Amino acid sequence: MDRNLSAGLLAALSAAFIGSAWQLVSRHGVTTTLGPMELALMRYGIPALLLAPLWFGRRRIATKGARMARVLLVVGGGLPFGLLVLAGAQWAPASHMGIFMAGSLPLFTAIGARLHKGQAVGGLRLLGLGCIALGMVLFAVGSFRGGTLDWRGDLLFLVAAMLWAMHSLAFAQCGLTPWQGAAFVNGWSALLLLPVLAFAGAPRLLSAPWPDIALQASMQGVVAGLLGLVVYMVAVARLGAARASLSAALVPVLTTLGAAWWMDEPVTPAVLVALALVVPGIVLASGAVRWRVKQARPAA
Template identity: 65%
Template sequence: MPAFAFSLRRLYSSIPSLWVGALAALAAALIGSGWQIASRHGVTTTLGPVELAVLRYAVPALVLTPLWLRRSAWPVGLSRLRCALLVLCGGLPFGLVVLAGAQWAPAAHMGIFVAGSLPVFTALGGWMVSRERPAPSRLLGLALIVAGMVVFGAAGWRAVEGAWRGDLLFLLAALLWSVYTLAFRGSGLTPWQGAAVVNLGSALLLLPVLLVAGAPRLLSAPWADVAWQALGQGVAAGLLGLVVYSVAIARLGAARAALSAALVPLLTAAGGAWLLGEPVSGALVVAVLLVVPGLALGSGALAQLPRRQSANGTGRESA
């Protein structure tokens, strides 16, 4: 695996950074939506949250064993607190919260509430920690996101019994993921190292959970369901999803990488309707029309583009 990771690093280091980041952001959106749909299908058919968590974290932990054994290659300044934040907010607790919520609410709810509330929590965290005031365009985007979630939540809670429980868990998951994003940015880890830390820590946290609750459905479920979920949860979401999202942050910056989240509600709603037979309500259409542009504005990426273009123009003129 280290040789494979080294080859990938050489490959994308020779491609312009913007293209690598854009492709990684698109891949992150596709994988994120696919994981949400697969999770909803898994917890409503033959598997439960604990079984899916085993497949999501144990599989990539085993695949990345050679990498996390090479401790000498890791940044010296990586603290235990930051490691704990990476694992707790991007690993098993995050996954269990989302998977538990998927038992109550459809996949479209996951796309709206997890992806939609992420920039809202990030903006609130920036204001609380550093008193950073969002630009007016970003505030408009955050307002659109909140309006979309309110419209969708009010309609969805009447249409699907108990959906409010899942939606609240999705909001908690988004809060955890926003902390993970901030913790990874200052960690000094490569994308592969970050994936190794999160999955190894999560696999260790799973041991007491398995001792108490077990994972009996892994043995009773059809082997085809287990195999597909191992591929979707472990390889796609647990391994590749973390890596491509980290690459997008490194190549585009956190704000522009977050633009990929604008695709998630649309992709998840479409995939849920197509693959799971979930209804496409008028409230869902309104929510998507509000949340998608809200994510584009609320991430702050669009507000940064004029400044970058202006700085580049000034540099060319002075040159």
């Protein structure tokens, strides 16, 4: 196997496990002792401090891409994305986060690649996108009929997935290494967070139990904010945005199982139907599976 391909696949697999763990921990945090602002402070403040040396010295960050690409890199993978997810986690269960965020990522990535690069989608990829769309529509209908506020979180998850797709496509245009990209996104996100904190504050940070703060600081700041962003950028750099999004196929399953085990979230028939459509849809939409047409041999 090609070395770049194997490294990309390993990075994509790591990104899937980290992404699922971040979803579970975020849902637990905003429904117990902490809120979105407290988690956002740890999610972007800690890695910004850890990666601060990359902003200075001879090897400091020097972006080569267009300004709009840099803006989309921060908006799509930084503070706006994080606040949408953390706010949505207050209303919708973790399984919804896995299905709507990870499921719609290949869909939005394909739309972005079509608009930006003119890449056509057909064959099995189009079939996969159709499965994803059908699974999420059926799941969304169930959320509306349930009479709960889950649909608010689902909508925020969809917008967050759209932003993350922009982040993936913009990274290739910025001329940054994965570590530089993580420093760039977290650094600017931390700066953007300062005026938001001045207005809203983070009052629960002083009243929450220390074990909860330690869990969130390690998962939000180090595992997700630092390692998760880096390994996903490695996957995009080695595999491309479309193939890297294949890692999203594992996230809905991992998050649903993890939420059932850790937070006693029920695995409903609606969740199973959505997974049965979305997960194969992600695999097909990634372009990893293609038709193999055998050419007829000429007659002797």
